[in-house]
Structures are given as structure tokens and as C-alpha cells.
Amino acid sequence: MNADFTTEELAFQDEVRDFLESEFPAEFRAKLDVSQRLSKDELVRWQKILYQKGWAAPSWPEEYGGTGWTQIQRYIFATEMGLIGAPEPVAFGMKMVAPILMTFGSDEQKQRFLPDILESNVWWCQGYSEPNAGSDLASLKTTAMRDGDEYIVNGAKTWNTYGQYADWIFCLVRTDNTVKKQEGISFLLIDMKSPGITLKPIVLIDGHPEVNEVFFDDVRVPMGNLIGEENKGWTYAKLLLTHERSNIAGVPRGKRRLRALKRIAKDTDDGFGGNMLGNASFSNKLTDIEIQLQALEYSELRTLAALSVGKAPGPESSILKVVGTELAQEMDELFVDLAGYHCLPFVPEQFEDGFQGVQLGPGNSAAAALTYFNNRKLSIFGGSNEIQRNIISKHVLGL
Amino acid sequence: MDFSYTEEQQMLQDSVQKFVQKSYDFGTRNAILASDDGYSIENWQLFAELGWLTVPFSEADGGFGGSAVDLIVMMEEFGKANLVEPFMPTAILGGGLVAALGADTQKAELLPRVMDGSLQLACAYAESTSRFNLASVTTSAESEADSLVINGSKIAVLNGPGADKLLVVARESGATADNAGISVFLVDSESEGVSIQAYTNVDGKKAARIDFDSVTVPAAQRLGEAGGALAALQAVIDRAIVATSAEAVGALEALLQKTVEYSKTRKQFGTAIGTFQALQHRMADMFIECQLARSIVIMAAMKLDSSEGELEKTKSVSAAKSRVGRAIRKVGQEAIQIHGGIGMTEELDVGHLFKRVTAIDVMFGDADYHTERFASI
Numbered sequence: 121m122n123a124d125f126t127t128e129e130l131a132f133q134d135e136v137r138d139f140l141e142s143e144f145p146a147e148f149r150a151k152l153d154v155s156q157r158l159s160k161d162e163l164v165r166w167q168k169i170l171y172q173k174g175w176a177a178p179s180w181p182e183e184y185g186g187t188g189w190t191q192i193q194r195y196i197f198a199t200e201m202g203l204i205g206a207p208e209p210v211a212f213g214m215k216m217v218a219p220i221l222m223t224f225g226s227d228e229q230k231q232r233f234l235p236d237i238l239e240s241n242v243w244w245c246q247g248y249s250e251p252n253a254g255s256d257l258a259s260l261k262t263t264a265m266r267d268g269d270e271y272i273v274n275g276a277k278t279w280n281t282y283g284q285y286a287d288w289i290f291c292l293v294r295t296d297n298t299v300k301k302q303e304g305i306s307f308l309l310i311d312m313k314s315p316g317i318t319l320k321p322i323v324l325i326d327g328h329p330e331v332n333e334v335f336f337d338d339v340r341v342p343m344g345n346l347i348g349e350e351n352k353g354w355t356y357a358k359l360l361l362t363h364e365r366s367n368i369a370g371v372p373r374g375k376r377r378l379r380a381l382k383r384i385a386k387d388t389d390d391g392f393g394g395n396m397l398g399n400a401s402f403s404n405k406l407t408d409i410e411i412q413l414q415a416l417e418y419s420e421l422r423t424l425a426a427l428s429v430g431k432a433p434g435p436e437s438s439i440l441k442v443v444g445t446e447l448a449q450e451m452d453e454l455f456v457d458l459a460g461y462h463c464l465p466f467v468p469e470q471f472e473d474g475f476q477g478v479q480l481g482p483g484n485s486a487a488a489a490l491t492y493f494n495n496r497k498l499s500i501f502g503g504s505n506e507i508q509r510n511i512i513s514k515h516v517l518g519l
Numbered sequence: 520m521d522f523s524y525t526e527e528q529q530m531l532q533d534s535v536q537k538f539v540q541k542s543y544d545f546g547t548r549n550a551i552l553a554s555d556d557g558y559s560i561e562n563w564q565l566f567a568e569l570g571w572l573t574v575p576f577s578e579a580d581g582g583f584g585g586s587a588v589d590l591i592v593m594m595e596e597f598g599k600a601n602l603v604e605p606f607m608p609t610a611i612l613g614g615g616l617v618a619a620l621g622a623d624t625q626k627a628e629l630l631p632r633v634m635d636g637s638l639q640l641a642c643a644y645a646e647s648t649s650r651f652n653l654a655s656v657t658t659s660a661e662s663e664a665d666s667l668v669i670n671g672s673k674i675a676v677l678n679g680p681g682a683d684k685l686l687v688v689a690r691e692s693g694a695t696a697d698n699a700g701i702s703v704f705l706v707d708s709e710s711e712g713v714s715i716q717a718y719t720n721v722d723g724k725k726a727a728r729i730d731f732d733s734v735t736v737p738a739a740q741r742l743g744e745a746g747g748a749l750a751a752l753q754a755v756i757d758r759a760i761v762a763t764s765a766e767a768v769g770a771l772e773a774l775l776q777k778t779v780e781y782s783k784t785r786k787q788f789g790t791a792i793g794t795f796q797a798l799q800h801r802m803a804d805m806f807i808e809c810q811l812a813r814s815i816v817i818m819a820a821m822k823l824d825s826s827e828g829e830l831e832k833t834k835s836v837s838a839a840k841s842r843v844g845r846a847i848r849k850v851g852q853e854a855i856q857i858h859g860g861i862g863m864t865e866e867l868d869v870g871h872l873f874k875r876v877t878a879i880d881v882m883f884g885d886a887d888y889h890t891e892r893f894a895s896i
């Protein structure tokens with residue numbers, strides 16, 4: 121048993137580090153340091169830098185312009201990216217719809233969509249959830265009715281992340297009402313510019329409209345946008361779900377935030393002449409998190425090692441989602457703890473591009489509560505943590 | 520032993536409940552928050568007419584009686600409605616400091632105006648590096664003839680933007696964290712050298728960072744003895760902690776009740792989500808948290824009203840704030856989680872209550888701070 125990287129892997133790690141050090145734009149790093157969001161244009165610019173290097177799609181096979189990396193190389197890359205805070209490409213295109221296209225799409229669909237995802241020319245969003253189909257996704261009601269060589273789509277999707285930036289949406293739609301709910305669902309690609317689509321932003325409790333309702337009113341979609349066979353959409357989507365738990369643990373980001381917590385704690389007065397790193401309650405909590413992060417990291421490595429020898433990712437990957445998200449949320453609490461009174465001002469503009477006003481509180485402290493609020497989503501989306509625990513009890517423990 | 524409310528307390532509770540039912544639904548509250556003042560001046564006048572603004576004050580000062588138990592009866596109802604009017608900064612903190620420290624003439628000048636609703640106050644005590652230690656004061660007040668000159672910065676001043684007068688905690692002598700040397704001054708918000716940077720807090724309330732640049736105040740505007748204000752300040756803050764913890768208890772109970780209701784109506788997998796035992800136990804735990812939080816707040820209020828010594832009182836206040844803080848995290852987070860996506864939105868009152876209790880957790884020291892303070896007393 122060993123958890124060492126080979127000489128080649130270590131050389132690869134150096135290469136990735138050097139590349140990121142020199143190519144990840146300094147101005148992006150500066151923005152992230154003060155908790156400012158990168159704009160869509162900036163994210164596209166970064167994706168194109170990766171594309172030039174041939175590293176745009178770590179998880180894709182070479183035939184589609186991917187890196188063809190091993191699981192370990194992908195892990196190393198994701199880790200180094202996470203440690204310096206370089207954003208991963210928006211997942212909806214690269215990690216969600218692309219694998220579906222590669223596995224179930226026609227050659228025509230692959231050629232039409234994959235290159236633009238790779239180059240970040242076209243942005244995708246995910247249209248699965250509906251007001252009454254959340255955890256029980258298979259009960260979705262948005263319909264697609266055949267009309268000649270088109271579908272006519274009617275219904276409403278919701279919680280659609282970054283739909284306002286997206287060119288295309290991949291949807292699960294109902295194409296058969298007469299069968300078991302899982303068996304009447306199809307996987308459809310829809311151009312967001314189609315007549316009949318309207319978006320209504322939903323403002324979250326941190327003040328940010330990051331999700332939308334999407335309404336479909338007699339939207340005409342060419343048959344050619346159907347993936348695979350009609351009524352097989354649920355099978356396709358589920359296959360993707362088990363395969364896409366990689367990186368879900370967020371260990372690199374966790375390590376970076378742990379480092380930030382230590383640094384900030386040292387700079388935060390305890391009010392009695394010392395600093396918060398010397399505060400026993402705080403430092404115990406921080407230490408617990410550090411240990412938990414190590415346990416999570418080795419759990420992820422074990423999953424990875426199994427994948428490397430060709431085993432399918434099992435329901436054990438639910439562990440990574442549950443622990444990764446709950447750990448991130450615990451860290452959010454520690455940022456709030458450190459910020460104290462400084463986390464109270466609600467000034468979301470302060471994290472937008474071009475903010476000119478006076479910054480309230482030291483460092484990113486005024487982002488602490490907003491991040492705490494926003495990250496409550498982590499245990500809700502991507503299959504809620506209750507659903508993950510149900511998967512473990514049912515499929516792992518056989519209960 | 521008897522934990523029931525007196526007839527007067529019952530009436531007070533009824534009066535707040537009636538008002539909330541009639542004129543304080545979620546939409547109205549949000550409209551009030553969105554207004555320039557951030558609270559309703561009409562409501563404030565009504566509170567005065569209903570006598571609510573007299574509740575924190577003793578009969579000798581012209582008030583309702585000033586018991587801590589009266590206060591928690593009222594604050595709990597405020598918490599359920601997530602009421603935004605600046606009762607805490609004006610009546611409990613500002614008015615409380617005047618009542619505790621002020622000379623008779625100062626009280627006579629200010630307290631009737633607090634109680635009739637014509638005066639808004641704010642208390643400027645916290646500083647950028649003081650964290651939660653009330654004795655950590657760098658803002659200075661230096662004597663110059665019959666006046667004092669104040670220099671320094673205060674953060675997190677609740678009601679700072681709307682206050683007519685500020686109660687400013689400043690140091691006349693001693694080192695940064697010394698207990699002695701701290702005074703409280705009454706400073707007009709319009710005074711030269713006072714600059715108020717107004718903003719909104721995460722719970723929607725107005726607050727400010729306030730800078731004092733050579734602000735001159737006559738010595739007559741000092742409340743109490745020179746350099747001797749800390750004990751009174753601590754006592755006033757202790758009372759505010761109990762009041763705000765009671766507000767949190769009300770808000771947490773509202774969160775619990777809304778979550779239970781929602782779980783009965785929200786259907787997934789063909790059944791109400793409240794039928795899943797995984798969620799039932801979590802809501803049972805939320806209930807337990809609410810009950811324990813309520814018990815310890817009642818304990819602290821009863822101690823404050825008792826003849827116990829100051830240390831015993833302040834220790835029970837820390838116990839309450841610490842325990843309520845833990846309930847806040849647990850109940851607040853579970854309420855959002857059990858609501859799912861809809862709990863994350865501005866559209867639902869659940870998120871607003873969650874933000875309010877999160878702010879209360881920070882105010883006057885978080886759970887860890889008060890656990891340590893409890894242990895150190």
C-alpha cells in the first residue's frame with residue numbers, strides 16, 4: 121500500500137505548478153483575493169488560456185480534444201488549480217453535458233457542440249429541477265410533444281444556475297405520460313434564444329440572483345436536438361450522476377480556505393491583546409476541520425485508486441459529497457466567527473467589478489456572512505445530503 | 520415556583536401579538552425595510568402610544584417597571600415577526616445607558632422623549648479591534664477646559680444613521696483594555712467632526728460606522744463619573760443580551776413552526792416530506808433546541824430581576840447567550856435545509872429570519888465568547 125506519486129507524476133505536478141504560476145492572470149488572483157467575482161468574459165479568457173495549452177478538458181478523452189490524462193494526473197491538476205484558486209470551467213458544459221454527448225450523442229451532435237464547449241465559446245446551463253420536482257426529479261412535468269420533425273416544449277424549470285449567461289440549456293423533459301415516471305423522460309438540448317423561453321431571476325439570501333426560473337411556452341425544438349433515444353433520458357442522466365462526483369469533495373479549495381483561516385485568525389484581535397489563533401475554542405474547531413479534511417482527502421484518494429483500476433464509481437462517492445459540503449459549511453462558520461461584527465454589513469456590491477465605495481471591515485470579512493448564507497446551497501443541490509444518505513443506506517448498507 | 524406570566528405581562532404579549540397580526544405581515548415588513556429610514560416612524564409613534572417604549576424603564580424613571588421578564592415577553596413576539604423598528608438601540612441600549620448613568624437632569628431631559636417616541640438613540644461602543652471586549656476602547660476623550668475632545672472610530676453602530684443622539688463610549692485614561700478610564704458621552708449626531716457611514720446589515724437593519732474627528736463635547740454631556748462607566752455599560756449590555764436572546768427565541772420558534780408547516784405541505788416522492796423520519800428527528804431536535812434556548816433565557820431574565828450579586832447575574836447572561844447561539848446555528852441551518860431550494864431565496868421569510876438570528880448570534884459576543892466568559896467568571 122502506498123499513496124505516493126511516481127516520478128512521472130511528480131514531474132507532471134511541477135509542470136502544472138509552473139504553468140499556473142506564470143499563466144493564471146495576476147489581476148484575476150487579485151480580484152479573488154478580495155472576494156470579487158470573475159466576470160463571464162474573464163472566465164472565458166482563462167478557459168481559452170487553458171485551451172491554448174491543450175489543458176482545457178482534463179476529463180475528456182484525447183479524441184475530443186481532451187488531455188487523455190490518467191485519474192491521478194487529473195487529480196493533480198485539480199489540486200493545483202484549487203490551491204491557487206484558479207476557477208474550473210463552469211461545469212454545465214464541460215462536465216455535465218459533454219460526457220452525455222460523448223456517450224449517447226450522434227456524431228453530428230458531437231461535432232456540433234463539443235468544440236465550442238472546449239473553447240468556451242458556448243455556455244450551457246442545466247434544466248432538470250422543477251418547482252414540484254426537486255429531490256424527486258423523475259416526477260418532472262415539462263412536456264415535449266412531437267409535431268412533425270419538431271418537439272413543442274411547455275412547462276417550467278427552476279433553480280437554473282447562471283441561465284442568464286447561457287446560450288444553451290440541457291433539459292429533462294416528459295415525452296410519455298403513460299408509463300412509469302422514469303421511463304417517459306427524454307434528454308433534450310434547447311437553444312436559449314428560441315422563441316417562447318423566458319427567464320425570471322431568483323434572488324438568493326446573499327442578495328445574488330444566481331439562479332432563475334425558466335418558462336417554456338410552445339418552444340419549438342428540432343428533433344435533431346434529442347440525445348439518444350426518446351424516453352431513455354433518465355438512464356442517461358443517472359449514469360452521468362454517478363460518474364460526476366469527482367472533485368465534489370473540494371479538498372484543494374478546503375486546503376486553501378484552511379490556510380486563509382489560519383492567516384486571518386493570526387491577524388484578528390481577540391480583544392484582550394492576543395489574536396484569534398491563540399484562542400482555544402477557535403483553534404480547536406480549526407484543528408478538527410484540518411483533521412477531517414485529511415480523512416476526506418484519503419477517502420477521495422481511495423475512490424480515485426479504485427477508479428484508476430477501472431472500477432465504476434460506487435455509491436460510496438456519496439461520502440465525498442456529504443463530507444465535502446458539510447466541511448465547507450463548517451469553514452464558512454469559522455469565517456463568520458473570525459469576522460465578528462465585521463461580517464454584519466450587507467454590501468454585496470463590494471464584491472462586484474468596479475466597486476468604488478469604502479470597503480467595510482478588514483480583508484474579506486464582510487463577505488463572510490454572505491458566503492455562509494450562500495453556501496447553505498451546497499447541502500441542498502447536486503442531490504441533497506439527505507438523498508445522499510438515503511443512497512448510502514439503501515445501496516451500500518442494503519437497508 | 521411559577522413560570523406563568525402576570526396579568527400585565529399577558530396583556531403586553533396580547534398587545535404585541537395583535538399589532539403584528541393586524542399590521543406586520545412579511546410584505547409590510549419588507550416594504551418598511553426598503554424605505555429610506557429602514558423603519559416605520561408611524562409604527563414607532565404607535566409603540567409609544569401603546570406604552571411599549573416605557574417597558575425597559577423603572578417606575579421611578581417614569582416607565583412600566585423595567586423588569587427583564589417584561590422585556591423578554593415583548594422581545595419574543597418581536598422576534599417571531601422579525602420586527603425591524605429600532606427598539607433595541609433606542610430604548611434598551613441608549614435609554615438604558617441614560618437611566619443607568621445619567622444625572623437626574625439628564626434623565627429628565629432625555630427619558631421622557633425616548634418614551635414618547637420623539638428621540639432616537641444609538642450606542643457606539645464596538646471598535647474595529649475590540650472584538651467583543653467592552654473594555655477594549657481606543658477612542659479617546661481628552662479634557663480641554665470645560666470640554667472633552669473625542670477622537671476615534673466606532674463600528675456596528677445599530678440605528679447609527681437614524682439616531683438624533685449618540686452615546687459614545689470613550690477612554691479618558693488608562694491603557695486600551697483597562698477597566699478604569701472609560702466614560703460615556705452624549706453626542707449630537709450633527710456635531711462637527713462626526714461622520715456617519717451608513718449601511719444596511721445582513722438582517723436589513725440600518726447601521727453605521729462612525730468616525731469622530733476632534734469632536735468637542737461639553738463636560739456636562741458625560742453620563743456619570745469620569746472614567747467610571749464600564750460596570751454600568753456592562754449591565755446595560757447584559758440586559759440587551761437577554762432581550763436580544765429572547766428575540767432570537769421568538770425567531771427560532773417561528774423558523775421551527777414554518778419548517779414543520781412546510782414539511783406537511785411539500786410533497787416529493789408522492790408524500791409530504793414531513794413523513795420522512797430522517798426529517799422528523801431533525802425537526803424534533805429543532806424543537807428541543809428551541810425549548811432549551813427559551814428555558815435559559817427565562818433563567819437569565821429571572822436572575823437579572825433577582826437580588827443575586829452582579830457576578831452571578833452576568834454569568835447567567837453569558838450562559839444564555841452561549842446556549843442561544845448554538846441553537847441559532849442549529850435551528851437556522853436546519854430550517855433552510857429542510858425547506859430545500861426555496862429556503863435559499865429572498866422571497867420566503869425563512870431566509871430573513873435565518874439572517875436575523877445569525878446577526879443576533881454575533882451581536883454582543885458570539886457563543887464561543889460567552890462560553891469563555893462564563894468559564895472565567
Ligand SMILES: Cc1cc2nc3c(=O)[nH]c(=O)nc-3n(C[C@H](O)[C@H](O)[C@H](O)COP(=O)(O)OP(=O)(O)OC[C@H]3O[C@@H](n4cnc5c(N)ncnc54)[C@H](O)[C@@H]3O)c2cc1C
Pocket residue numbers: 245246247248249251253254255256278279280281282331497500501502503504505506507510785787788792795797798856857858859860861863
Ligand atoms: C443555489 C441552487 C442552485 C441550483 N442549481 C440548479 C441547476 O442549475 N439546475 C437544476 O436543475 N437544479 C438546480 N438546483 C436545484 C437542486 O438540485 C434542488 O434544490 C434539489 O434537488 C432539492 O430540491 P428542492 O429544492 O425541491 O427540495 P425538496 O426536494 O423539496 O427537499 C426539501 C427537503 O426534503 C428533503 N428530502 C426530500 N426527499 C427526501 C427523502 N426521501 N428522505 C429524506 N429527506 C428528503 C431534502 O433533502 C430537503 O432537505 C439548484 C438549487 C439551489 C439551491
Ligand SMILES: Cc1cc2nc3c(=O)[nH]c(=O)nc-3n(C[C@H](O)[C@H](O)[C@H](O)COP(=O)(O)OP(=O)(O)OC[C@H]3O[C@@H](n4cnc5c(N)ncnc54)[C@H](O)[C@@H]3O)c2cc1C
Pocket residue numbers: 152153154155156157158204205207326376377379380381384455456458459471482483484485486487488490491494
Ligand atoms: C462566480 C463566483 C462567485 C463568487 N462568489 C463569492 C461570494 O459570494 N463570496 C466570497 O467570499 N467569494 C466569492 N467568490 C470568490 C471565491 O470564493 C474566491 O475564490 C475566494 O473568495 C478568495 O479566494 P482566495 O484564493 O483569494 O482565498 P483567500 O483570500 O485565502 O480566502 C479564502 C476564503 O477566505 C475568506 N476570507 C478571506 N479573508 C477573509 C476575512 N478577513 N474575513 C473573513 N473571511 C475571509 C474568503 O471569502 C474565502 O471564502 C466568487 C467567485 C466566483 C467565480
